[in-house]
Amino acid sequence: MRPRRGVVQGLLRNGAGVASALFIAFLVLVALFGPVIYSGDPLAISDSPMLHPGGSHLLGTDDLGRDVLAELVYGVRVSLFVGCVAAFAATVMGTLVGAIAGYAGGWVDTTIMRIAEFFQVMPTFILAVVIVALLGPGLLRVVAVIALLSWPQTARIARGEVLRVSQLDFVNGVRCLGVPEWRILFREIMPNAIGPVLALGTLIVGYAILLEASLSFLGLSSPDVVSWGRILSVGQRFLFSAWWLSVFPGLAIFATVLAFNLLGDALGDLLNPRRART
Amino acid sequence: MTAPLLDIRGVTKTFRRHGAAPLRAVDDASLHIDAGECVALVGESGSGKSTLARIALQLVTPDSGEVLLEGTSLATLDASALRAARLAMQPVFQDPAAAFNPRRSVRAILRQALARLPGADASDPRLETLLERVELRPGVDYLDRYPHELSGGQRQRLALARAIATRPKVIIADEPLSGADVSIRAQLLNLMGDLQRESGVAYLLVTHDMLVARAFSHRVSVMYQGRIVEEGPTDVVLAAPRNAYTRKLIAAVQSLEPVGDVAITT
Amino acid sequence: MSDSADPILEMQALCVTYDTHGRVVHALQDASVTVSAGEAVGIAGESGSGKSTLARAALGLLPERVGRITAGRVSIAGVDVTRYTPRQWERLRGRPLAIVFQDPLSFLNPVMRVEAQIGESVRRHDPRADAHARCVELLELVKLDASVARRYPHELSGGMRQRVMLAIALGCRPRLLIADEPTTALDATTQTEILALLRSLRESLDMSLLVISHDLGLLRWNCDRVYVMYAGHTVEHGRTEDVLQRSAHPYTRGLVEASRMRRRADGRFATIGGDVPDLRQRYHFCPFVARCAHAFATCREAMPPALPADGADHTARCWLLQSQTVPA
Numbered sequence: 001m002r003p004r005r006g007v008v009q010g011l012l013r014n015g016a017g018v019a020s021a022l023f024i025a026f027l028v029l030v031a032l033f034g035p036v037i038y039s040g041d042p043l044a045i046s047d048s049p050m051l052h053p054g055g056s057h058l059l060g061t062d063d064l065g066r067d068v069l070a071e072l073v074y075g076v077r078v079s080l081f082v083g084c085v086a087a088f089a090a091t092v093m094g095t096l097v098g099a100i101a102g103y104a105g106g107w108v109d110t111t112i113m114r115i116a117e118f119f120q121v122m123p124t125f126i127l128a129v130v131i132v133a134l135l136g137p138g139l140l141r142v143v144a145v146i147a148l149l150s151w152p153q154t155a156r157i158a159r160g161e162v163l164r165v166s167q168l169d170f171v172n173g174v175r176c177l178g179v180p181e182w183r184i185l186f187r188e189i190m191p192n193a194i195g196p197v198l199a200l201g202t203l204i205v206g207y208a209i210l211l212e213a214s215l216s217f218l219g220l221s222s223p224d225v226v227s228w229g230r231i232l233s234v235g236q237r238f239l240f241s242a243w244w245l246s247v248f249p250g251l252a253i254f255a256t257v258l259a260f261n262l263l264g265d266a267l268g269d270l271l272n273p274r275r276a277r278t
Numbered sequence: 279m280t281a282p283l284l285d286i287r288g289v290t291k292t293f294r295r296h297g298a299a300p301l302r303a304v305d306d307a308s309l310h311i312d313a314g315e316c317v318a319l320v321g322e323s324g325s326g327k328s329t330l331a332r333i334a335l336q337l338v339t340p341d342s343g344e345v346l347l348e349g350t351s352l353a354t355l356d357a358s359a360l361r362a363a364r365l366a367m368q369p370v371f372q373d374p375a376a377a378f379n380p381r382r383s384v385r386a387i388l389r390q391a392l393a394r395l396p397g398a399d400a401s402d403p404r405l406e407t408l409l410e411r412v413e414l415r416p417g418v419d420y421l422d423r424y425p426h427e428l429s430g431g432q433r434q435r436l437a438l439a440r441a442i443a444t445r446p447k448v449i450i451a452d453e454p455l456s457g458a459d460v461s462i463r464a465q466l467l468n469l470m471g472d473l474q475r476e477s478g479v480a481y482l483l484v485t486h487d488m489l490v491a492r493a494f495s496h497r498v499s500v501m502y503q504g505r506i507v508e509e510g511p512t513d514v515v516l517a518a519p520r521n522a523y524t525r526k527l528i529a530a531v532q533s534l535e536p537v538g539d540v541a542i543t544t
Numbered sequence: 545m546s547d548s549a550d551p552i553l554e555m556q557a558l559c560v561t562y563d564t565h566g567r568v569v570h571a572l573q574d575a576s577v578t579v580s581a582g583e584a585v586g587i588a589g590e591s592g593s594g595k596s597t598l599a600r601a602a603l604g605l606l607p608e609r610v611g612r613i614t615a616g617r618v619s620i621a622g623v624d625v626t627r628y629t630p631r632q633w634e635r636l637r638g639r640p641l642a643i644v645f646q647d648p649l650s651f652l653n654p655v656m657r658v659e660a661q662i663g664e665s666v667r668r669h670d671p672r673a674d675a676h677a678r679c680v681e682l683l684e685l686v687k688l689d690a691s692v693a694r695r696y697p698h699e700l701s702g703g704m705r706q707r708v709m710l711a712i713a714l715g716c717r718p719r720l721l722i723a724d725e726p727t728t729a730l731d732a733t734t735q736t737e738i739l740a741l742l743r744s745l746r747e748s749l750d751m752s753l754l755v756i757s758h759d760l761g762l763l764r765w766n767c768d769r770v771y772v773m774y775a776g777h778t779v780e781h782g783r784t785e786d787v788l789q790r791s792a793h794p795y796t797r798g799l800v801e802a803s804r805m806r807r808r809a810d811g812r813f814a815t816i817g818g819d820v821p822d823l824r825q826r827y828h829f830c831p832f833v834a835r836c837a838h839a840f841a842t843c844r845e846a847m848p849p850a851l852p853a854d855g856a857d858h859t860a861r862c863w864l865l866q867s868q869t870v871p872a
């Protein structure tokens with residue numbers, strides 16, 4: 001089964017969507033090739049501390065004399081990694097769980113949804129802090145925590161879509177051909193239900209990046225990676241004297257999360273099954 | 279006396295609802311179809327006719343009663359026999375918009391049906407022949423299209439193509455003409471008639487329109503609030519209805535005759 | 545308003561296009577309809593005929609930015625409303641014209657009680673009216689019990705909802721009621737009741753009626769005159785009896801025969817071959833030519849004007865009428 005042909009054309013029509021997609025592509029390039037341009041350890045001291053932006057240090061240096069631009073470039077990798085992996089894990093988990101809940105109905109549905117609600121009502125940030133504080137820092141742990149807290153949103157959407165699609169007559173038509181139920185769920189229903197789920201997935205990337213930045217701001221993320229949040233936490237103490245330590249990482253986080261959100265919006269509009277057909 | 283092709287005996291189905299009294303959709307309803315016949319199941323919304331059709335198609339399990347295909351109760355069949363039985367009874371649904379997976383091409387839709395038939399040829403030429411049989415010509419033009427690219431009438435033809443792909447013995451059509459324009463309806467009826475002549479397939483035609491029943495069925499069963507209130511050969515029932523509700527249905531149609539004769543005779 | 549000699553609704557050579565993302569559909573290509581005081585007029589057509597677009601154009605309800613009147617004119621009680629802005633429409637709507645649609649469930653607000661919705665309509669056109677009293681009056685007019693006022697739409701049956709929609713439309717005392725497929729969503733038995741209601745309302749309120757439907761039987765019993773539409777054109781017009789029994793246009797004849805659903809001598813049902821017309825195309829010749837058994841050269845070259853047919857005020861746009869050939 002091929003994806004609907006109008007998706008790419010539709011994306012191109014959405015200006016914000018295009019801009020976001022381009023920006024994200026740029027970030028990916030930076031993540032992949034940045035270290036080539038800035039070879040060497042970004043954590044190494046390269047110059048005197050607290051230099052203003054300009055000259056050989058475009059964005060200045062931090063309190064230990066490390067180049068801020070280098071740190072930002074390396075930070076892209078962390079943010080994208082955490083964001084994408086966490087969002088991917090949350091989407092996969094949420095979709096599977098939500099689809100089964102929607103398709104099976106009955107007590108299976110109720111139980112799963114109660115569990116999802118349990119995860120949703122918990123104060124996300126506090127839970128993240130507690131888990132990481134207990135288990136110790138580490139990038140994968142952070143990813144796991146974020147995924148664990150995000151899957152209920154996806155599950156809810158997936159469940160709703162599966163419920164909607166399973167009412168349609170074509171499902172019955174296939175059932176009358178004797179196709180087994182599990183196959184109907186995965187080959188007939190799911191492909192028609194994932195549109196909104198994918199859109200939500202991109203939104204979760206933004207959310208995950210923010211959460212990771214917050215955790216590393218508190219020093220709870222892995223200490224041996226360069227993260228935008230870590231720079232921010234340093235900048236906090238020198239908010240007025242060394243404004244560049246707060247402004248640049250802050251802008252980077254803002255721009256990245258915004259880009260993913262806009263992309264998610266554009267995708268959501270496009271993949272909305274209620275949209276008029278071309 | 280040979281057993282009927284499809285024999286629905288005394289089925290009852292009650293749906294439980296949240297915060298409302300249980301709904302007895304079908305109440306001890308019986309219906310039978312002989313090979314090559316067309317039986318119309320006529321009723322208004324809420325009569326239970328769609329539920330009865332779904333019970334026949336094994337999409338809904340009745341609380342009591344049984345459904346027999348060629349004398350054998352479907353409830354007693356094992357998994358593989360049941361699969362074969364399903365292929366012998368194919369549906370055509372009302373809403374062509376929701377009748378197909380929007381992400382499957384016409385080719386994929388027909389292939390999926392043919393694949394269930396052991397040893398069937400699902401090649402493109404075979405699919406084209408199938409499409410041309412339902413007058414979607416030339417077949418090759420339609421293979422790569424998607425359901426939303428077809429008109430309502432074309433989609434219903436595709437639905438018929440998929441239905442006959444597995445060489446069923448009976449086609450259960452739930453309001454197949456309701457979404458179609460007047461001129462298309464006549465075309466579809468002609469097509470259904472042709473298919474019956476060629477393959478001897480029987481029809482269970484579920485409809486709210488007595489005019490359609492008059493045009494296309496040998497026998498008619500009238501359903502009201504879950505019960506079959508009258509049944510018999512179509513011309514007999516229409517000429518001399520015994521049940522008050524049947525008379526009401528006939529009167530309603532009479533008042534909508536487009537031209538000429540007011541009396542409803544075949 | 546101008547004097548009562550003007551027809552309540554007059555559409556002349558109306559053309560409407562829908563333009564979505566560069567895709568243009570010519571929904572109306574040359575439609576002319578007139579409804580005068582006290583008349584019941586029908587518009588017959590299938591999907592793609594443009595009949596619903598006609599209804600919307602009459603009330604300025606074409607979707608903004610997407611639907612436009614590109615030629616022709618619409619006048620209501622003598623006033624040319626073709627170029628009316630949405631604000632002008634707001635002031636005009638309701639008093640001379642009101643409309644009821646096919647699906648009352650999507651039209652009625654599910655979270656408002658019936659009396660609130662009727663009251664809204666009444667107060668819109670007469671802010672000083674006693675909404676409650678008028679609501680009771682209207683419910684009685686549509687033969688609904690006063691207790692319905694306190695209910696919500698989802699608590700009512702399809703027929704009752706359609707009556708509520710009628711009550712809302714009548715709330716503004718229209719001179720013309722446009723009913724777009726008023727009974728399509730209803731059961732056969734309910735249909736007859738609603739149609740009987742429409743007839744009685746017409747008489748008691750001295751109101752004109754414009755019924756749009758694909759169901760010829762419905763039009764036969766409820767309309768004095770009927771227009772037949774095809775591919776955005778009004779192709780035949782006359783007294784209902786003439787148009788249905790002595791159809792002049794091959795399309796009308798085909799439509800009538802197909803509606804009867806009776807087998808011919810060869811056991812098949814009469815049908816019109818081919819499929820619905822493609823409205824992306826603008827037809828400067830007869831749009832029915834591809835499906836017409838009697839088409840000849842002129843038909844493919846030019847659009848026939850309205851030519852006289854058998855019966856008073858009976859015209860059809862078909863070249864066959866000019867050559868005096870009576871088709872077999």
